[in-house]
Amino acid sequence: MQRVRLTTKDIVYIALFAALMAALALFPPITLPMLGGVPITAQSMGPMLAGAILGARRGAFSMLLFLALVAIGLPILSGGRGGLGVFMGPTAGFLFGYAAAAFAVGYLHERFWRGLNVVQSLLFTVAGGIVALYAIGIPWAALNTGMSLTQMAAGSAVFIPGDLVKAGLTAIIAVTVKRAYPLIHTAN
Amino acid sequence: MTPIHRLPAGTKLLILAVAGTGLVAVDRWWGMAVALAVTLGLYVLARQPRDRVMAQVRPLLWLLVPLFLVQGYMEAWSLAALTVLRITTLVLLAGLVTLTTRSEAMIEAVEKGLRPLARFGVDPAKVALAFSLALRFIPVIARQSAEIRDAQRARGLGRNPLALALPLIFRTLRTAGEVADAIEARSCVGPDTPDDGPASAP
Numbered sequence: 001m002q003r004v005r006l007t008t009k010d011i012v013y014i015a016l017f018a019a020l021m022a023a024l025a026l027f028p029p030i031t032l033p034m035l036g037g038v039p040i041t042a043q044s045m046g047p048m049l050a051g052a053i054l055g056a057r058r059g060a061f062s063m064l065l066f067l068a069l070v071a072i073g074l075p076i077l078s079g080g081r082g083g084l085g086v087f088m089g090p091t092a093g094f095l096f097g098y099a100a101a102a103f104a105v106g107y108l109h110e111r112f113w114r115g116l117n118v119v120q121s122l123l124f125t126v127a128g129g130i131v132a133l134y135a136i137g138i139p140w141a142a143l144n145t146g147m148s149l150t151q152m153a154a155g156s157a158v159f160i161p162g163d164l165v166k167a168g169l170t171a172i173i174a175v176t177v178k179r180a181y182p183l184i185h186t187a188n
Numbered sequence: 189m190t191p192i193h194r195l196p197a198g199t200k201l202l203i204l205a206v207a208g209t210g211l212v213a214v215d216r217w218w219g220m221a222v223a224l225a226v227t228l229g230l231y232v233l234a235r236q237p238r239d240r241v242m243a244q245v246r247p248l249l250w251l252l253v254p255l256f257l258v259q260g261y262m263e264a265w266s267l268a269a270l271t272v273l274r275i276t277t278l279v280l281l282a283g284l285v286t287l288t289t290r291s292e293a294m295i296e297a298v299e300k301g302l303r304p305l306a307r308f309g310v311d312p313a314k315v316a317l318a319f320s321l322a323l324r325f326i327p328v329i330a331r332q333s334a335e336i337r338d339a340q341r342a343r344g345l346g347r348n349p350l351a352l353a354l355p356l357i358f359r360t361l362r363t364a365g366e367v368a369d370a371i372e373a374r375s376c377v378g379p380d381t382p383d384d385g386p387a388s389a390p
Contacts, residue, residue: 009368011314015321016329016364020356022322023329027337030349042349053357065318072294073286076326083286084204085244088278090251145255146271169349176354181361 010058013183017054017062018069021046022076029078032165040162041078045170047098048129051105052121052174055184059102067095093140097133104128106184109174113185116178121171129170130163192234193288197297200285208278217269224277227284234288244283245276252276295319321367332359 006014024046029039046066050059066076075082077095087095105128112120134156142152178184192200214220231241252272260268286294298319302310336355337346345351 005309005311006314008314008317008371009364011318012321012364012368012371013361015318016325016360016367018318018322019325019329020360022326023333023356026330026333027352030347042353045353049353049357053361061318065322068298068319069322071286072291072298073289074291074326079247081247083244084282085279085286088208088282089248089275090255144275145259146267147255147259169353172350173353173357177357177361180358183361 006057006061013054014058014062014065017046017050017058018065021050021062021066022069022074025076025078025080032162038158038162040166043078044163045166047101047133048105048125048167048170049173051102051107051128052109052125052170053177053181053183054102054106055110056103056106058183059106060099063098063102067098070095090141090144091137092144094133094137096140097136100136101129101133104132105170110184116175118171118175121174122167125167125170125174126164129167130160190234190288192230192284195288197289197293198300200289201297204282204285207281211274211277214274215270217266217273220270220273220277224273224280227277227280230284231280234284236284236287240283240287241280244279248275248279325363325367328363329356329360332356332363 021043024041024043027042029041031039047059047063050062053059054062070077070082070086071084073083077086086092105125108124108128109116109121112124134153138149138152138156141147141156142149145152211220211223214223228241252275256268256272258268259271299312299315302315303312306312333352333356336359337352340346340348340351340355343351
């Protein structure tokens with residue numbers, strides 16, 4: 001991982017990816033029958049994509065910027081939600097986890113950038129986009145509602161198949177984008 | 189404008205933080221009901237219409253109702269009521285801060301809050317640039333995503349996630365490159381640039 005400061009170009013990528021996250025809120029959720037009716041929102045793929053395409057630091061910052069824009073009051077969260085209120089509910093942990101998830105996904109993608117293939121990308125995305133995200137989301141939800149970790153984990157299990165689909169899509173996208181826009185490990 | 193609107197953003201955020209922490213200490217459901225009533229009273233004070241309250245609570249119902257039922261049945265109804273009331277109060281209180289604070293004031297408060305981090309290498313100019321770029325390009329990228337959706341729908345790929353995501357991502361990355369070049373070109377001061385900036389060059 002580079003230890004240099006963020007360049008102007010980095011800032012632009014961060015800002016535009018945050019804007020992209022906002023635009024993803026406009027896509028209606030997709031319901032795949034194999035998932036038993038649990039909808040997948042386009043926006044929830046954002047942290048995975050941010051990490052896999054922009055890398056750890058820029059990906060994490062783009063998510064933080066997006067969350068700051070939500071906090072300011074812009075209705076850019078899936079469903080047109082926004083404002084500080086969304087950070088107070090039980091699902092807010094999954095929002096806070098966006099930055100950590102992007103960082104984890106990005107770190108793994110940077111580490112194994114050379115010769116990255118879809119299977120690796122899928123593994124990294126699952127590790128960062130699912131494991132790291134739930135590691136923050138579930139404890140927060142448990143604390144917020146006063147329920148136990150096991151109860152929360154059990155309740156959240158229904159979303160895992162959908163998340164795996166998202167991770168698969170992200171892996172395909174990451175490898176495809178890498179061929180045209182290898183942003184990681186290039187001199188800016 | 190109501191007195192709540194006039195309060196500085198930083199003050200409101202501080203009050204929210206204190207209230208949020210304080211509410212955790214309330215352990216009786218009727219105490220929380222009082223807190224909720226106070227919050228709703230603040231909404232009246234801030235002259236917010238009733239549907240603004242409902243608009244914030246409605247997205248939570250899919251979660252709050254099952255939560256109330258499960259927790260009430262498995263543990264205690266008073267605990268379930270406490271939990272649901274607390275979440276509702278916190279969400280509404282935070283929402284009130286958002287409703288009574290202008291975006292610019294919030295951004296200012298965020299930047300002021302980040303200033304002490306400057307010694308750790310956080311550049312306030314870059315933070316400001318990031319915010320303004322993101323704000324300016326949300327409508328641009330939203331429009332691009334609508335165009336792509338229409339184009340792919342015409343091809344029968346309207347529900348294919350890859351057909352929607354890949355073009356949009358490529359487009360965003362290309363736009364980012366162009367914007368970065370434009371910023372660098374504009375800030376470039378060469379030997380022929382007059383003293384009042386590149387824009388006034390013949």
